[in-house]
Amino acid sequence: MSYDHIVVGGGTAGCLAAGKLAGEHGARVLVLEAGPDDRNPLIRMPAGFVKLLGVEKYMWFYKSVAQARLGGRTPIVPQGRVLGGGSSVNAMVYMRGQPGDYDGWAEEIGDGQWSYDALLPYFTAMEDNARLNDDYHGVGGPWQVSDLGHMCELSRAFVLAAQGIGLPHNGDFNGRSQRGVGAYQVTTRNGRRCSAVDAFLRPAMKTGRLDVRTSCLVHSIIIENGRAVGVRYSQGDGRAVTEARCDGEVLLAAGAIATPKLLMLSGIGPADHLKTYGIPVRVDLAGVGANLQDHTETPVVALCNGPYGYYGHDRGWKQMRNGLEYLLNRTGPVTSNGVEAGAFFDPDDLSNDPKIQQFCVPTVYLDKDHTDQEASHGLTLNSCVARPRSRGSVQLASADPKDQPLVDPNYLADPEDLRLSIGGVRRAREILQQEPLHSMIAREIFPGPDKVSDADLAEHAKRFVKTVYHPVGTCRMAREGDAGGVLGADMRVRGIAGLRVIDASAIPTIISGNTNAAVLVVADKAVEFITGGTRRPPAGIAPATGRPAANAFQEA
Numbered sequence: 279m280s281y282d283h284i285v286v287g288g289g290t291a292g293c294l295a296a297g298k299l300a301g302e303h304g305a306r307v308l309v310l311e312a313g314p315d316d317r318n319p320l321i322r323m324p325a326g327f328v329k330l331l332g333v334e335k336y337m338w339f340y341k342s343v344a345q346a347r348l349g350g351r352t353p354i355v356p357q358g359r360v361l362g363g364g365s366s367v368n369a370m371v372y373m374r375g376q377p378g379d380y381d382g383w384a385e386e387i388g389d390g391q392w393s394y395d396a397l398l399p400y401f402t403a404m405e406d407n408a409r410l411n412d413d414y415h416g417v418g419g420p421w422q423v424s425d426l427g428h429m430c431e432l433s434r435a436f437v438l439a440a441q442g443i444g445l446p447h448n449g450d451f452n453g454r455s456q457r458g459v460g461a462y463q464v465t466t467r468n469g470r471r472c473s474a475v476d477a478f479l480r481p482a483m484k485t486g487r488l489d490v491r492t493s494c495l496v497h498s499i500i501i502e503n504g505r506a507v508g509v510r511y512s513q514g515d516g517r518a519v520t521e522a523r524c525d526g527e528v529l530l531a532a533g534a535i536a537t538p539k540l541l542m543l544s545g546i547g548p549a550d551h552l553k554t555y556g557i558p559v560r561v562d563l564a565g566v567g568a569n570l571q572d573h574t575e576t577p578v579v580a581l582c583n584g585p586y587g588y589y590g591h592d593r594g595w596k597q598m599r600n601g602l603e604y605l606l607n608r609t610g611p612v613t614s615n616g617v618e619a620g621a622f623f624d625p626d627d628l629s630n631d632p633k634i635q636q637f638c639v640p641t642v643y644l645d646k647d648h649t650d651q652e653a654s655h656g657l658t659l660n661s662c663v664a665r666p667r668s669r670g671s672v673q674l675a676s677a678d679p680k681d682q683p684l685v686d687p688n689y690l691a692d693p694e695d696l697r698l699s700i701g702g703v704r705r706a707r708e709i710l711q712q713e714p715l716h717s718m719i720a721r722e723i724f725p726g727p728d729k730v731s732d733a734d735l736a737e738h739a740k741r742f743v744k745t746v747y748h749p750v751g752t753c754r755m756a757r758e759g760d761a762g763g764v765l766g767a768d769m770r771v772r773g774i775a776g777l778r779v780i781d782a783s784a785i786p787t788i789i790s791g792n793t794n795a796a797v798l799v800v801a802d803k804a805v806e807f808i809t810g811g812t813r814r815p816p817a818g819i820a821p822a823t824g825r826p827a828a829n830a831f832q833e834a
Contacts, residue, residue, distance in 0.1 A: 279489065281308045281524040283808070284509055285531055286496045286540065288313075289363020290794055291781040291801035292531035293474035296490075298805045301482030308522055309479075310494040310511055312532075313359035316366050322470050323604065324427070325612045327367050328592070336360045336367055340535055343686045348740050354645075355572065355685055355745050357533055361492055362473040365794055368747065369615045370464040370471060372423050374401060374452045375789030375796060376631065379665070386786040388757035389767035391803075400799045401452075404477075408467065414453045420477040421798070422467035427613030429461060432587045432640035432657050435715040437461065440621045440636075442712030443705070444628050451622065456790065457632050459621035465794070466615075469608030474798065497679040499528055499544040499777065501560055506777035516680065527808060530779045531801065534749040537783040538567040538672045539683045541753065541764075546774060555677040561773035565762040569754050570670035571788040572687050573635075573746035575660035576699040576739045578706040579642055582655040583720040587640030588616065589655045616640075621709075622664070622790075625701025634702045635662045635791055644724070645744055651723065659709065661702025662746050664790035667692035672752050689743055699743065700735045748793045753783035768807045769800075780804035 283299055285292045288311030299305040314335060320326030330336045340355040358364040377394035384393040391397075402416035408424035411417045440459035441447055448458030465472045482488055493514055500508040500521065508523035530537045541547055545560035547567060552559050590596055591611050604612035617639050622632035642656035670688035675681050690696045703725065710719055721727070725738035753771075756763025764772060769784055771777040780801045782793060789796050 279308070280306065281489070281522065282306045282526040283308075283529060284522055284524045285309045285529045286509060287311065287363070287530065287532035287536070287781065288361045288475075288479070288490065288492070289358055289531060289533060289781070290365045290474045290797045291363075291804075292529070293362060293365070293477075293479040294798050294801040295529055295531060295780055295805050296488060297478030297482040298802070299808070300485050300487040301478075303805075303809050304487065305526070306487045307489070308524070309488065309490045310496055310509065310522070311361050311490070311492045312495050312536075313361065313492065315492050316361040316473065316475050321360070321362070321366050321473070323612050324370060324464070324466050324469065324471055324615050327369065327471075328616055330367050331356065338535070340682055340685045343684055345687070345689055347690045348743065353687070353689070353744060355535070355687060355749060356747060357535060357749070361479075361490070362475040363533065364747070364797075365465070365474040366471070368792075368794060369617050370466055371615065371617065371620075371792045372452070372463045372465050372795060373791035375791045376456050378631070379787065379789040383755075383786050386757070387755045387767045392755075392767065397799055397803075400802050401795065404798060404802065406467075407463075409463075410450060410453075412453075414450070420481065421465065422472035422477070423463055423465055424467050426461055426464055426615065426618050427466070427469050427609060428611055429618045430587055430611070430614070430640050432582070432715075432718065433461070433618040433638055435718055436638040436657070436659075436709065437619050439709045439712035439715035443708045445621055445623055448622075451620075451791070456622045458623075459619070461619050462615070462617070464615050466613070469604065469613045495679060496532070496540060497543065499540065499546075501544065501774060504773075505775040527776045527778060529804065529808075530753075530777070530783070531781040534570065534752045534782045535672055535683060535685060537779055537781055538752040539674065541566050541771070541779075542674050543677065543679055546771065551673060555674055557674075557677055561771075563764050563772060565754060565756070565764045567672040567683075567752050568669070568762060569751040569786075570672055570685075570687060570749060571666060571668075571751045572670070572689075573662050573664070573748040573788065574666060574689055574695070574699070574743045575637065575662040575746050576703055576743050577644065577724060578659045578661075578703055578710070578722065579644065579651075579724040580657050580710055580722045581642070581720045582657060582718055584718065585655050586718050587655060587657060588614070589641045589653055623705065625661075625698060625705045632790065633664050633698055634705070635664050636660065636702060636706065637662065644742070656723075657710075657715075657719065659706040660746075661699060661706055663695050663698045663702075665788065666695045668695050687745070687749070690740065696736055696739060699739045700732055703735050703738070746792075748782075748788065750782040750785040750788050750793060753779045754786045755784050756786065769804050778804055778808070
């Protein structure tokens with residue numbers, strides 16, 4: 279078939295770009311996604327993603343190299359491996375970060391169109407907010423945003439208790455100020471997840487100009503005369519390698535780990551590293567795979583003195599009751615995202631701009647590689663460093679496309695990240711002492727009441743710190759002359775025509791919050807660059823009203 283563009287990766291960025299190129303600009307687009315389609319009913323249920331986070335069919339589990347500062351631990355960095363990517367398996371928290379995050383982008387890239395004021399119209403144009411319609415929010419766009427359908431007593435108590443330490447209540451973390459505590463808005467509507475597939479890809483399928491293929495692993499980019507003209511990929515068992523070509527551009531949207539891997543496999547990256555694996559060097563770009571950033575979180579875990587929160591709601595009678603309520607009314611715990619409330623603050627001074635995002639998880643929530651502590655009625659307050667200074671890398675482990683790359687998040691490499699993590703733990707403990715939360719808590723189990731010194735809490739952080747699933751920055755946009763830059767301000771790969779990176783890899787510096795919304799705007803800007811569109815993008819395609827035919831997506 280003849281294509282105008284090929285999109286590598288059917289995640290958040292790939293769905294938006296492909297949907298808009300085909301639906302609004304009449305392009306013929308091929309989408310290649312490594313994972314399966316998104317028809318599992320658990321994806322539609324807001325609480326269902328918890329059941330998918332450990333399932334290899336829907337997730338990449340990238341094992342990091344040994345982390346020296348974490349005592350040699352090798353944390354897993356999971357990423358979505360399904361149509362819709364992270365937007366199909368994340369906790370649906372709708373967050374943009376702080377204006378200063380994007381103004382920092384504009385400074386690093388050397389282009390004012392990446393500033394917050396310039397990007398705000400893109401956020402509002404794609405949004406269909408169920409409660410807010412003002413200078414910071416929009417209605418009528420394809421991406422559905424709403425308040426939570428259900429909020430448990432522990433989450434409500436957390437919001438009240440955090441106000442007790444001096445944090446203001448904040449009804450809109452994406453409005454005038456991020457600082458404060460409150461309930462998150464989420465990308466759901468009427469008890470159902472709204473993924474990038476729902477918002478952007480599926481509505482464009484009716485044009486007949488989209489060819490979406492799942493279970494396809496892209497091996498390399500086809501480059502002829504200095505231009506990307508297609509890709510080589512395998513489908514299903516991977517034995518047969520197929521070529522697909524396009525007349526326009528190849529758009530990389532495989533995520534901050536897989537995108538730099540694919541560039542390096544194609545001969546674009548640090549020359550010495552590529553030569554190690556016998557890969558012919560097409561463009562020597564030292565920044566490919568560098569600048570890896572990820573949010574990390576450190577927990578405070580307490581047991582409750584009663585059956586509060588969500589422990590046990592996914593089994594037995596409670597599971598039956600919750601499932602029936604959801605099927606009949608689209609209400610109840612199944613409409614929860616499992617992390618209903620949060621807070622933003624500077625642990626050193628609560629009146630400053632936030633440096634910590636704190637997630638309230640109404641159960642005992644710890645990865646199995648951290649402890650053998652069993653789940654129970656409890657509460658976990660995870661303090662996430664909003665703008666980590668530590669930088670890691672992604673490198674090849676071999677020249678085989680099927681091999682995972684070497685992922686080095688370099689967690690807590692910068693002392694400030696550790697200091698802020700300790701500060702977040704101390705503030706979480708203060709919140710636990712406030713009513714009405716205090717009366718619901720039996721005892722703290724991690725770090726434990728005897729762990730009070732900075733040294734104690736540092737050891738706790740190193741033992742328990744984990745990813746928040748937000749890797750970015752491995753093919754960053756940068757000013758001309760920046761030796762570490764991979765992309766120009768228009769997201770083109772330096773030295774190769776017809777090739778752009780349009781996903782989280784392009785982000786120069788991580789934002790202060792969940793990254794899904796920022797990735798959508800990055801992809802939206804890419805579409806504008808490709809099509810020569812206007813400064814303010816169109817509102818988008820109206821949400822679909824039904825499911826596609828069974829053969830809408832091709833799967834091996």
